[in-house]
Amino acid sequence: MSFSKTRPLVLVGAGKMGGAMLAGWIASGTDPNSILVIDPAPSDELLAMASDKGFRQETKVPEGVTAGVLLLALKPQMMASALGALKPAADADTLVISVAAGTPASVFEEAFGDAAVVRVMPNTPAQVGRGMSVAFANARTSAAQRATVDQLLAAIGASAWIESEDQMDAVTAVSGSGPAYVFYLTEALAAAGVKAGLPEELAMTLARQTVCGAGELMYRVETPAAELRRNVTSPNGTTAAALGVLMAEDGLQPIMDAAVAAARKRSQELAG
Structure with a gap:
């Protein structure tokens, strides 16, 4: 990985997502001495974790620090005001990673100049190591830097890459917002x-x-979801009766189509 004690992995923002990533990195064996966490209002939990695990925690980037990896886990509305203060912590060799929804890579390219930029859309199951993260890299990102991203994301679940940033709105609509759909299905x-x-x-x-x-x-077997569904469905049985409603022309699929389209549209609006 492209960070060390002298060029640390700098995590900016240790809320739910940043905190989940931090916990995953440490659990997977990342040297705490190579991690610097920046949070202007650290929680008691974060402070206790820093004391216990040994990573450095500050309210702002100390002078003289140059990040090997600069990972921004801030809310989109906080990003603009934070970037100016973070610029001195990056140079041409810094890998900048953002997990801020709706903030395009161009924002970070403008702020950090020649730095490699990777935009990531994770989701909340990352909190239990079962997240789905999708990444987009700008043209300056090397194969080695992509590998670093893969290693960082592996600590919180599975990951995939897209080659067109335009697809990120659809990713947001499917996996970023998707856990809420599953929770509502349960309700x-x-x-x-x-x-x-x-x-x-x-x-x-x-x-x-x-x-x-x-x-x-579904996590443990490679069997396609459609086949798993068919395995549960006896001909003319109770499941078949229910699926006759759910799979009807006006059943679940058009509702899901509309839901994903609405989320995708809103993601586009938030990105401006």
Whole structure:
């Protein structure tokens, strides 16, 4: 990886996503001495973690620090005001990574000049090491720097690359926002169970465990989702009756199409 104690991995922002990445790096064996965390309002949890694990934590980038990797885990609305103060911490060899939704790579190219820039869209399952991250690299990013990104993202789950930044809005709509769709599916399944006569607590337990179990099954086997669905579906059985509703012309697919399209459109609007 392209960072060390003298050219550290500088994480700016240690909220839910930044904190999840930090925990993953340390758990996967990254030397804490090569990590510098910048957070203007560090939580008690972060301070305790810094004391326990041994990484450096500051409220701003110290003078004289040049990052090997500069990873920005800030909210988009905070990015513009932060970039000016971060510029001295980067040089032409620094790899700049952003996980800020809706902020194009051009913003970081303008701020950091000749630096390699990678834009990443992770999602919230990163908090338990099961995230899905999608990355886009600018033309200045080398193969070795892409490999560094892969290693950093592996600590929080799976990753993939896109070659056109225009696809990032669709990525946001599918995997970035996608966990919320699954959570709502769980709510809806539980509510349907209550309407079918189950106690509320039991209905939620059944729905939650079913969604978690189905997700774990897809994670552990390479069987396509469509085949897994068919494996559960006996001809003329209960599952087939339910799928007759869900897979009807006005069933789940057009609703999902509309939901993803709405999220993609909003992502485009936020990016300006």
